[in-house]
Amino acid sequence: MSIRGHVPLPMDGRDPSHLRGDPITGDRYFSAEFAQKEWDHMWTRIWHIAGRTADIPEAGDFLVHNFMKESVIAVRQEDGTVRAFYNSCGHRGMRMVHDSSSVEAFHCPYHGWKWGIDGVLRHAQDADVDFKAGNPCGKLKLKELRCDIWGGFVWYSMADDSPSLMDFLEPMPELYRNYPMDKAVRVAWYRIEINANWKFVTDNFSESYHTRTAHPQVPPWIDQDVDSARHEMWPKGHGRTVQPMRPSLTDRPEGGGNAMFEAELAKWDIDPASYASYEDFALQGWLDLKAAKQKLWREKGYLHYEHMDDEEITDSPHTVMFPNVTISFLPDNLILFRSEPHATDPEKCYFDLWCMAFPVEGQTEVQSIMAGMKPLREVAECEHRVFDGGRGVPELAGQIVYQDMELAEAMQAGMHSRGYTDAYLSDQETRIRFFHEVLNDWIEGRQGR
Incomplete structure (x- = not known):
């Protein structure tokens, strides 16, 4: 059985019964010996x-x-x-x-x-x-x-005998075959040094449990209520959280209304005032948006929708590809996040942010989601920065990635505490421990052969 084409059914990313229970100990985030094992057995083979x-x-x-x-x-x-x-x-x-x-x-x-x-x-x-x-x-x-x-x-x-790329990425190439990824335009390009181990980034993007606390601007446009999303993971370590791009019914904007979703409906010729309740506005409006996009995409110049299905044109499959690449597949944007270890210090890493947009007829600028409004053209050079408590990237202040990087150093410091021995995870954080267990499999020779 499959969920699309030849994609194998995923494991439930909220079911801890899929886990062995390997502890996530603090030394994994600062030990030079552990970092060397990652290099010897994983980085040189992926x-x-x-x-x-x-x-x-x-x-x-x-x-x-x-x-x-x-x-x-x-x-x-x-x-x-x-x-x-x-x-x-x-x-x-x-x-x-x-x-x-x-x-x-x-x-x-x-x-x-x-x-x-x-x-x-x-x-x-x-x-x-x-x-x-x-x-x-x-x-x-x-x-x-x-x-x-x-x-x-x-x-x-770097390895001559590791799996082929398509085997390594399975099932992502088939799962995302409808997105014309090679046509996306990179409108923002950053490489930012942060004082945290590279695994903080994968951990962070493997759950949305932190969103309500760290990113209060998200629920008005992506429904991250605990029962709204699908959490999926596959044996090779890849996983995703599929969330509807509609208002959360739990976290409603203060004062009522929702200007962001209202504007999205109006853009597709739907009257946001036609709904009898906020529940109808969010839930039926989301269904009406699917229908309108499928009907009007060509007329409105959204040519990249040609092969995309109802879920792809209205939802957010936030996808982590083992071990260190995350791509948010939004209807009109691709956002790539990548963390790479520092050459000598396991308590530092480089965080890459590539904001890409699909060209739409008549558009000259786009909302990059993570870096604000940008001209719809390829940026010529990468911005190399040091986060420095946020002082190194002031133009990103208030953006989702800025908020994540603000958390990184304190999280890294906490890994040294004798008060921390292992994570106590919610079910929707199952993919974090799964990521660490797959990493252990690479280090111990059970993956990548």
């Missing part, structure tokens, strides 16, 4: 996102992805494919490039060796006269990594 295919449209265009102490180049080939190589010159190991760009060949700044975009050595100084083993040109190659594409993203793996 698939990483190097960047977006939209950033490398032409042959010679390349992405640089630095992960801990490793660096990888993903470069567009003459035949349109993408290949990935370690960013390390085959002569003496020098890093050849530091930022994404475009080249005819990679030129090592130390001794001048040049490597083609296919990884083959093209030029070496004194190649014919000073190498007793013979001219290395045309023979030596940069060390290549496995590389694949899904969702408009370029992925790579």
Whole structure:
């Protein structure tokens, strides 16, 4: 049986009977020894996102992805494919490039060796006269990594024997096949250093139990009442919370009314004043919105709705892909969150925020959800910031991700306390412990083989 196409039925993400009960101890968040186990057994075997295919449209265009102490180049080939190589010159190991760009060949700044975009050595100084083993040109190659594409993203793996990308991501490619992900425009792009272990981010996005406390602006437009959402998880560690994009009946705006949902209904030619009660406004209005969108999407220029179903055009499947990538699949936006560990300090991480919008006919700016109103165009460069208690990203103040990052440092500090020995979780936080159990499986060799 499946919920769509060949997608296997998920496990109930609110059912603790699916768990072994592995404790979530504090040392997992600060131990250098545990961080080394993550590197040895998980990070070097999973698939990483190097960047977006939209950033490398032409042959010679390349992405640089630095992960801990490793660096990888993903470069567009003459035949349109993408290949990935370690960013390390085959002569003496020098890093050849530091930022994404475009080249005819990679030129090592130390001794001048040049490597083609296919990884083959093209030029070496004194190649014919000073190498007793013979001219290395045309023979030596940069060390290549496995590389694949899904969702408009370029992925790579450092392991030759780990699962294929489609196997690793299962069932996400099939589950989200209706979204034209490669057509989304990145309108905001941040990389923010925070004083917390990378796992705080995955933990945080694996539950919405914190929303009522941390994000009071959310319930008026996404129904996060405990019984409204579906909580789903799959054996490889991926999971999602599917929430209706309609007003919560528990957390109603003060003073009555709901300007945000009223505007959404009016945009699709529905009279928000036609409902007899707030319950009808939220519940029947949500159903009426589905029907109106299915009827009017082409007329109103929402061409990305063409293959999307009723749930996809009105709901929010907030999806965590093991171990560190989260994507919110909103009807008109894709928001990618990613956490990556600091190279030497397990109590720091980098938090990536990519806000992407589907182009709509006639729109020149979009509400990015996490970073405010933005022009509907590709941003040219990543904003590298240090959170610094919020002082490093003042323009994000009040946004959902800002509120999450505000919690991170205090949560990290709490992991050191002798008062904390394990999490006491609600049923809707089941996916947190499941994530840690799958991580344990990777570390102990039960996953990824």
